[in-house]
Amino acid sequence: MQQKVFEHRLPNGMVVLGEPMPWLESVAFSLLLPAGTHNEPSKRLGLAGVTLEMCQRGAGPYSSREIVEQLDFLGVERSSSVTTFHTSLSMAAMASVLEPTLEIAAAIFRQPHFPEDELEEARQSALLELASIDDDPAQKCFKELKKLRYGELFGRSSLGDENGLEETTLLDCKNFQRDHYHPDGAILSLAGNFNWEKFVATAEQLFGDWKGNALAKHPKVASIPGNSHLGHDSQQTHIALAYDAVSYDHPEYYQSRGLVGILSDGMSSRLFAEVREKRGLVYSVSASSHSLDDCGSVLCYAGTTAPRAQETLDVTVATIRSLNQGIEPDELKRLKSRVRTSLVMEQESSSSRSSQMAYDWAYLGRVPTRQELLKAIEALTCESLLEHYRKYPPRRWSLVTIGPEPLEFPDAVSQ
Amino acid sequence: MQFRSEKLDNGLEVIAEINPEAFSLSLGYFVKTGSRDETPEMAGVSHFLEHMMFKGTAKRTAVDVNRELDDLGSQSNAYTSEEQTVYYMSVLPENQHAALDLLSDMMRPALRDEDFQTERQVILEEIAMYDDQPPYGAMERAAEGYFGDHPLSRRVLGTKETVAQLDPDSMRTYHQARYAPNNLTLVAAGAVDFDQLLLSVDELTRQWKPSTAGRSLNQPVPRSEDIEMVHPPATQQYTLQYSPGPGYCDANRYVSRILASILGDDSGSRLFWELVDTGLAESAAIFTQEFEECGLLCAFLACAPEQHDENWAIIQKILTQGKQAPITDRELELAKNKICSGMILGSERPSNRLFSVGNAWTIRRKYETIQSASEHYRQVSIEAVQKEFESLVDRTKVIVSVGPQG
Numbered sequence: 001m002q003q004k005v006f007e008h009r010l011p012n013g014m015v016v017l018g019e020p021m022p023w024l025e026s027v028a029f030s031l032l033l034p035a036g037t038h039n040e041p042s043k044r045l046g047l048a049g050v051t052l053e054m055c056q057r058g059a060g061p062y063s064s065r066e067i068v069e070q071l072d073f074l075g076v077e078r079s080s081s082v083t084t085f086h087t088s089l090s091m092a093a094m095a096s097v098l099e100p101t102l103e104i105a106a107a108i109f110r111q112p113h114f115p116e117d118e119l120e121e122a123r124q125s126a127l128l129e130l131a132s133i134d135d136d137p138a139q140k141c142f143k144e145l146k147k148l149r150y151g152e153l154f155g156r157s158s159l160g161d162e163n164g165l166e167e168t169t170l171l172d173c174k175n176f177q178r179d180h181y182h183p184d185g186a187i188l189s190l191a192g193n194f195n196w197e198k199f200v201a202t203a204e205q206l207f208g209d210w211k212g213n214a215l216a217k218h219p220k221v222a223s224i225p226g227n228s229h230l231g232h233d234s235q236q237t238h239i240a241l242a243y244d245a246v247s248y249d250h251p252e253y254y255q256s257r258g259l260v261g262i263l264s265d266g267m268s269s270r271l272f273a274e275v276r277e278k279r280g281l282v283y284s285v286s287a288s289s290h291s292l293d294d295c296g297s298v299l300c301y302a303g304t305t306a307p308r309a310q311e312t313l314d315v316t317v318a319t320i321r322s323l324n325q326g327i328e329p330d331e332l333k334r335l336k337s338r339v340r341t342s343l344v345m346e347q348e349s350s351s352s353r354s355s356q357m358a359y360d361w362a363y364l365g366r367v368p369t370r371q372e373l374l375k376a377i378e379a380l381t382c383e384s385l386l387e388h389y390r391k392y393p394p395r396r397w398s399l400v401t402i403g404p405e406p407l408e409f410p411d412a413v414s415q
Numbered sequence: 416m417q418f419r420s421e422k423l424d425n426g427l428e429v430i431a432e433i434n435p436e437a438f439s440l441s442l443g444y445f446v447k448t449g450s451r452d453e454t455p456e457m458a459g460v461s462h463f464l465e466h467m468m469f470k471g472t473a474k475r476t477a478v479d480v481n482r483e484l485d486d487l488g489s490q491s492n493a494y495t496s497e498e499q500t501v502y503y504m505s506v507l508p509e510n511q512h513a514a515l516d517l518l519s520d521m522m523r524p525a526l527r528d529e530d531f532q533t534e535r536q537v538i539l540e541e542i543a544m545y546d547d548q549p550p551y552g553a554m555e556r557a558a559e560g561y562f563g564d565h566p567l568s569r570r571v572l573g574t575k576e577t578v579a580q581l582d583p584d585s586m587r588t589y590h591q592a593r594y595a596p597n598n599l600t601l602v603a604a605g606a607v608d609f610d611q612l613l614l615s616v617d618e619l620t621r622q623w624k625p626s627t628a629g630r631s632l633n634q635p636v637p638r639s640e641d642i643e644m645v646h647p648p649a650t651q652q653y654t655l656q657y658s659p660g661p662g663y664c665d666a667n668r669y670v671s672r673i674l675a676s677i678l679g680d681d682s683g684s685r686l687f688w689e690l691v692d693t694g695l696a697e698s699a700a701i702f703t704q705e706f707e708e709c710g711l712l713c714a715f716l717a718c719a720p721e722q723h724d725e726n727w728a729i730i731q732k733i734l735t736q737g738k739q740a741p742i743t744d745r746e747l748e749l750a751k752n753k754i755c756s757g758m759i760l761g762s763e764r765p766s767n768r769l770f771s772v773g774n775a776w777t778i779r780r781k782y783e784t785i786q787s788a789s790e791h792y793r794q795v796s797i798e799a800v801q802k803e804f805e806s807l808v809d810r811t812k813v814i815v816s817v818g819p820q821g
Contacts, residue, residue, distance in 0.1 A: 023436060026760050064692075068683045072749040075756020092760055124694025131719065132697045134650040135549045233648040235543040266485035267469070268478070277477065280536030283544055305543050334485040341488030341507055344438050348764045 005357070005367045006196050008203070012210055013184030016203045017357050017367060019191045021350055027192035028092035028350035030358040031105050034215055035180035036085040037156040044172055046126055046160015048082045048180075051173045053122045056080065058115050060107025067104060076101050077351075082158040084150075084292055085218075086362065087181070092351045095193040099202055106206040109181055119170050127166075130159045137232050137402045138303060141240040145299070148228055149242055149398040154221045154292060182212030189357040192350035221295040227399040229406035237309035237403025239302045241316065243394035245289065247296030248363045254376045255388035256289060259323055260298055261335045262385070263287045268334060274319045275302060281312045287320075291363065298394070306404045313401075317410045323389045327382040339377045343370045418772075418782045419609045423617055426597030426625045430782070431607045432772045434765065440605035441769040442514055443503030444522055445777045447600075448593035450573075451497045451566035451706075452630060459573015460581055460589050462495040463538055467586065468502065469493070470530040472520045477530060483517050490766070497567055498707060499777065505766045508606040512615055519619040522594055531583045539579075542572050549717065550653035551646040553815045560642055560813040561657040565635040567706060595626030602773035605765025632708040637811040644817040651697065652723040652818035653716070656730075658810040660712035663705035663778050669791045670799045671712065675701045676750040677742060677800070678733055679714065683749060685733050690716075696726050701734070707778055712807070720818050737805035747797050755789045 006018040040047045057064040071078060076093040089108065093101050133140050147155040188203055223244055245256045263271050264287035275285045285302040300320070304312040346352060360367045401407050420430040449461050471477040484491050484504065491504035502521065506514045546552060555570045562568035572578075601616055603609070637659050661667040679686040679701020690696040696718040704711040714734065718726050761767050762785050771788075775781050 024763055026763060065688070068687075069745075069749060072683045072753045075752045075760075077757065077760055094756060094759065121692065121694040125691070125697075126694075128694065128697040128719065132651055132717065135648075137547065234547045236540070236547050267481035267491075268485045273478070273481070276537060277481070278533070280533040281540070283537055283541040303544060304540060330482070334482065337486055337488040339488075341439075341490075344507055345490070345505065345764075347438050350763075 003369050003371070005369065008200050010183065010204060010208055012208070012212065013215070014186040014188065014207055014210070015361060016200060017187065017189040017361060018194065018196050018199055019353055019357060020194065020196065021192050021347060021353065024193050024350055025095060026092055026350045027095050027098045027190060027194050028090070028354040029102065029105070029188060029190040030088055030090045030354045031109065032086050032088045032187040032189075032358045032362060033109060033181050034085060034185035035087045035176070036083050037158055038084050038153050038218060039176070039180050040156065040164070042152070043164060044168055045156055045164035046130070047164065047168055047172055047176050048087060049158050049160060050122055050126055050165065050168050051176045052080055052082055052087050053125065054114055054119065054173045055108050055112040055177065057118045057122065058113035060103075060111040062104065062107065064115065064118060067108070070104060071101070074101055084154055084156065088358070090351065090355060098194060098199070102202060102206060110210060112177060114170055114174055116170055119173070123165055123168060126160065127162065130162065130165065133159060137234060137238050138301070140230070141238040141400050141402045142299070142301070144228065144230060144402070145240040145242060145398060145400040148226055148400060149223055149297070150221060150292060150295075151224055153219070182215070183207060183210045184212060185215035187358045187361050189354045189361065191353035191357065221293045223295055223297060223396050223398065225396040225398055227409050230400070230402045232402045232404065234403060235305050236303050237306045237401055237405070237407070239304075239309065239313055239316070239407075240400045241300040242297045242398045243320075244392070244396045245296040245298045246392055247294045248289075248291040249294060250296065252388055252392075254380065255385055256296065256392065258332075258335060258377070258380045258385050259389055260287050260289045261338070262323065262327055262331050263320065265335060265338055270319050270322065271300075271316065275312060275315050279311075279315065281308050281315065285316065309401070309403060309405075310407050313407050314410055320394055323386075324393070327385045329382055332380060332382055332385070336377055336380070340374065343374060346370070416784060420776075420782070421613055423596065423620065425620060425623050426595070427599055427601065427616070427620055427623065429601045429613060429616055430772065430776050431603035431609050431612065432768055432782070433607045433609055434605055437605035437765050438507075439505050439765055440508055440511060440603060440607050441503060441505040441766045442511075442518060443501055443602045443769050443773060444518060445600045445602055445773045446500040446594060447498070447598050447630065447777060448500055448628070449496050449498045450569040450571045452593065453569060455569070456577065457581065457585060457589065458569050458577040459538070459571075460586055461500055461593075462571055462573065463534070463578060463581060464586055464590060465493050465495045465500050465502075466534050466538060467526055467531065468521050468524050470527065470534065471525045472523055473525060474520060480517070480521060487514055487517070489514060495571055497569070497571060501773070503766070503769060508608070511608060511612065515612065515615050516619060519616065522599070523623075524590070526583055526587055526590065528583050531586070535578060535581070538572070539575060542575055542578065545572065549649070549651065550655060551644070551649060551817045553644065553653055553655045553817045556642055556644065557655050557657045557813050557815045560640040560815065561637055561711070562635050563638050565633070567635060567709070592626050592628050595628050596620060596623040597625040598628040600773065600777050602769055602776070604768040604772055630707075635709055638813065639811050640813045642813070642815040644815065645820060646817050647819055649817065649819045651717050652720040652816065654723065654727055654814065654816040656714040656812050656814045657711050658807075658812040660703050660710040661705070662708050662710040664707065665710065667803070668703070668705060668710065669795050670803045671703050671710070673747065673750050673754065673792065673795055674742075674800050674803050675703050675712065676754060677746045680750070680753070683753070686730065689729055689733065690726055695722060699726070699730065712810070720820065723816075723818070735808050737801070737807060742797060742800050742804055744797060747800060751792050751795070754792050758785055758788060
């Protein structure tokens with residue numbers, strides 16, 4: 001469980017993190033910029049995603065095709081994404097090709113070409129991706145829940161909307177990159193088999209002369225209770241539910257995460273046992289902790305055929321409320337055992353460590369060690385969990401359903 | 416890395432890829448049974464049984480099984496395919512014995528009537544879930560069209576009708592025949608104590624009786640068919656094509672996988688540049704599927720209905736222009752790098768190695784290190800890929816298209 005996390009701050013504000021995992025052959029890094037959907041002009045929803053796409057269509061010494069070919073040549077697995085507050089690139093590769101891989105990532109964010117003849121293609125791709133969500137009601141349900149719960153600014157989807165995508169110009173993309181791709185608030189986190197000094201030197205060479213504005217503050221995020229139903233011609237009704245909880249940076253976060261674990265971690269968890277195992281109502285039911293800045297929520301999902309949807313919703317809410325009856329010592333023991341195991345297994349994947357470190361830094365401004373997490377989890381007691389539940393009971397519920405018929409919202413949810 | 420294998424007196428094989436440096440170990444029972452081993456009336460029984468295996472044994476209730484899985488801190492699951500059913504867990508080394516004890520006991524389930532009725536509802540929910548999801552049954556329909564009366568035409572989940580008609584007695588009979596020790600392999604990967612594993616499994620499975628379970632292999636006679644399906648709520652058009660390809664035991668599979676990557680990988684392939692990068696299609700891919708005695712080369716397209724015909728013509732052009740647009744050295748090099756690097760990156764977790772090692776052994780009776788698997792790809796020549804490419808021109812094919820309108 002011994003763990004070392006290196007930190008280094010460049011003078012321009014960019015933070016470089018590294019966790020050596022010398023037993024692996026791979027390295028993985030995440031490069032996170034403080035540019036998200038909340039930075040989009042309200043008439044250009046989807047701009048953050050189109051800008052990220054355009055940045056990958058030619059940058060630095062590479063054309064669009066050369067970026068893809070070079071990454072394939074190096075055997076790099078990669079992904080990119082936009083969230084409410086961030087734009088990120090994640091790459092994993094063999095340790096020997098770290099430097100050329102990082103050079104490409106730096107070029108993408110710092111020296112995009114924005115080729116004019118590719119904007120239309122990027123726009124069409126984005127429009128197709130947006131349209132395809134209509135065929136994925138479970139995902140659509142969460143997109144709607146986010147919109148309902150966090151409002152116009154913070155509830156935006158990275159997919160944008162049709163109007164915003166249609167109206168986006170090349171100048172919009174260039175301006176978005178110029179105004180929001182800045183080193184202050186940027187995080188580069190690396191995990192795997194690497195030499196820290198050499199890596200810091202590479203990071204300084206690639207990002208040291210990057211200049212930009214200081215990170216701007218945004219308004220506070222708050223949850224908005226409410227509910228809505230979208231009609232859909234399907235056999236199943238999809239239920240997405242959220243309620244307030246403390247956020248990731250809260251001193252009592254692990255109490256809250258522990259309660260979510262009692263509800264949803266593993267096959268003996270309460271939601272799985274009550275909704276699926278005892279009653280056979282669903283194939284899939286789950287809950288998870290979610291934070292948007294300092295606004296924390298628990299998100300739940302259940303999918304079931306329409307005639308059983310009302311019962312599923314009622315049992316799900318009742319199961320969440322059953323936490324108020326107390327936590328069994330056995331439940332807590334199992335939870336701790338699962339956490340211990342997953343902390344050990346985390347050491348088998350450079351990708352999951354690099355993205356977790358970037359997330360930790362973005363929320364906490366530091367990276368908690370495994371020893372620290374273990375200590376926090378071991379300190380949980382049945383009493384402390386119950387006390388936390390009563391201090392922060394589920395409130396400010398948001399509920400979205402998609403299916404043939406609307407449901408009646410239980411009293412708890414209507415509050 | 417060390418490989419060990421043993422066969423117990425009752426016919427159960429035990430194999431392991433041992434890596435003493437690993438943080439965890441993964442264990443799995445690979446059962447050689449799946450939808451292809453079912454009768455048409457019992458379609459879905461293998462998958463339904465997989466669910467029932469978590470519902471308790473003579474010694475344990477369903478609740479006990481779930482609690483113990485979580486007590487061990489395990490990451491566990493199971494899946495059923497056309498050809499196999501696999502139950503696996505990843506645990507810390509100190510839990511090896513407890514995990515094996517639980518997993519072995521689960522292989523002898525109670526199959527109680529009451530649990531059967533409740534779990535049937537969960538299966539029906541799972542069928543409804545997939546019916547609602549793209550490509551809305553196109554894969555099942557394509558397999559039926561292509562394989563005809565060959566056993567590989569059967570649906571893994573069965574249908575609502577067959578699942579509604581299954582009864583606990585016939586499931587018990589099926590279990591007895593298919594879960595005999597000679598039809599199971601215990602596979603382990605990671606920080607395994609193999610000697611201890613052998614001692615434990617010998618004791619835990621001593622009462623298991625072998626059966627005559629087998630599988631008849633025969634080459635399918637591929638059929639051609641053009642199938643249109645209408646799913647009114649769909650907004651996109653989804654098209655799937657099945658044509659013949661090498662099977663899991665065919666030496667030519669490496670060539671076919673490389674060719675599929677060059678033509679239709681989700682990034683950097685010919686299809687990617689023509690259809691996805693250009694924003695013409697939401698998704699377009701060419702990929703392989705391999706079974707014990709045969710295989711498929713598949714093509715898939717998802718796009719707006721009005722752009723479908725034009726896009727599909729592009730896919731057909733890409734598949735059939737072997738002579739006009741030969742494979743280049745650069746394409747071959749990129750595909751090899753991508754595949755080999757992906758294998759190494761994926762192998763860092765013992766849970767991933769479990770499946771590579773288990774599948775190679777249960778189907779081909781071979782153990783392969785990552786290095787030797789990479790070698791197979793590295794040795795593929797451009798002439799072989801080009802030859803395979805040119806042979807795509809006149810393959811039999813089943814095409815299924817699903818969209819909002821016929």
